[in-house]
Amino acid sequence: MRMSGEIREECGVFAVVGHPRAVELCYYGLYALQHRGQESAGIAWRQGVRLRVHKGMGLVSDVFPPEAIASMSGDMALGHVRYSTTGESRIENAQPLLVKMYRGQFALAHNGNLTNAARLRRELEREGSIFQTTSDSEVIPHLVAKSGQEDMLGALGSALEKVQGAYSLVALTPHGLIAAKDPFGFRPLCLGRLDGAYVISSETCGLDSVGAEFLREIEPGEMVEILLPAEGGAEPSIRTVSRAESARHALCVFEFIYFARPDSDIYGLNVHKARKQLGRVLAKKGPVEADLVTGVPDSSLSAASGFAEEAGIPFETGLVKNRYIGRTFISPEQSLRELAVRIKLNPLRTLLKGKRVVLVDDSIVRGTTSRHIVGLLRSAGAKEVHVRISSPPYKYPCYYGIDTSSRGELAAASMSVEEIRQAIGADSLVFLDLEDLQEVLGTAIDGFCYSCFTGDYPVPVPGIQKEDGLNDLFEEAGSGRR
Secondary structure (H helix, E strand, O other), X not given: OOOOOOOOOOOEEEEEEOXXXXXXXXXXXXXXXXXXXXXXXXXXXXXOOEEEEEEEEOOHHHHOOHHHHHOOOOOEEEEEEEOOOOOOOOHHHOOOEEEEEOOEEEEEEEEEEEOOHHHHHHHHHHOXXXXXXXXXXXXXXXXXXXXXXXXXXXXXXXXXXXXXXXXXXXXXXXXXXXXXXXXXXXXXXXXXXEOOEEEEEOOHHHHHHHOOEEEEEOOOOEEEEEEOOOOOOOOOEEEEEEOOOOOOOOEEOHHHHHHOOOOOEEOOEEHHHHHHHHHHHHHHHOOOOOOEEEEOOOOOHHHHHHHHHHHOOOEOOOEXXXXXXXXXXXXXXXXXXXXXXXXXXEEOHHHHOOOEEEEEEOOOXXXXXXXXXHHHHHHOOOOEEEEEEOOOOOOOOOOOOOOOOOHHHOHHHHOOHHHHHHHHOOOEEEEOOHHHHHHHHOOOOOOEEOHHHHOOOOOOOOOOOOOOOOOOOOOOOOOOOO
């Protein structure tokens, strides 16, 4: 959970084909991906020859009590955990989306954001389409229905040729599933194997949670179709289709900075190891005399431990996280935001009193949370608070599936590092440079999206004026982020 004005989670997708306990496995997979979205959860599954769906608002444990899981059984299942933008947190937007058309039923789960969704939606509505949600994902089934292709693989491929932006998605039919990734590869998606069944997950930690073997990443621009045989007993068949790739790959760099779980691997690079190395580089860049190093739970702990090891300063648990708080306490009101920080994080006073503290965090977006946490440490008696950020200054909003403030609210868009330091009340403040980030990550994976730091958007963003490195003016932006 992040406080208002800070980076918000993406979504998580998990699917199983060809296993008698597919629904139960999907349930555990969603638990492993809960960090990617806490507003709603859903599972679609095959029951006989029909698809069913169960979804609701809240955490996986809220939406799927034991009696619900006990009533759901099938050999194929598709799950989704969602985070949406403010005002879009409604049950009709929860996924998977289940639709019926002349080809039959299919369910769709999507992680990402379609930047041309608003234009496509207007065109479809003018042609007679009726939308049931405000989600950008819903344009995909409408495009599938209008594609003219007879088989689902061709129909979905035709639909995806018309959308722009970020998507890692899975479509479930009564016969199997199709997993697809956008040509830039913004969002992670991987393929695994378990007891003859195939498993799709946003992160490898999802595969680990059900004991599945990791096979490979779904590649940018690739579609993978997994079909169950018409007759029982045989294993699912799998085939891949490579669509037109972009000349540039652009995996979201925040998967390594913040989003992915530390125990996940992305293209062979372990997230914890990468974050720890970012902390080591940060210690070299911003050395300071201090008594202890602490991190903001949970995403900053790996970087904080790397900083402490490199600097030779003890790493301590200075902030204790309440792990039983959801998103309930996020509020636009200043007084309630401050209360939310205190409910979520509590300083360890006996450890901090009279100490010079290095506080390592993954990012500063608006700065509200950083200011409150620095205040918490000072209220606990810290003599000095030196803030170190394991990413560059966050200057530009993301339009590919991360919910951040508008550019006018981003601290680094209008303030210098010194002005941010004063605003958050720290004794010193050091960010990594983009070159530092690229030193750790740049050679490990074929291409990252750094647009939140540079304003260089790989896919044209509708409605964005050319300003300080932003792209030229494009058409109106899409409305719903995943």
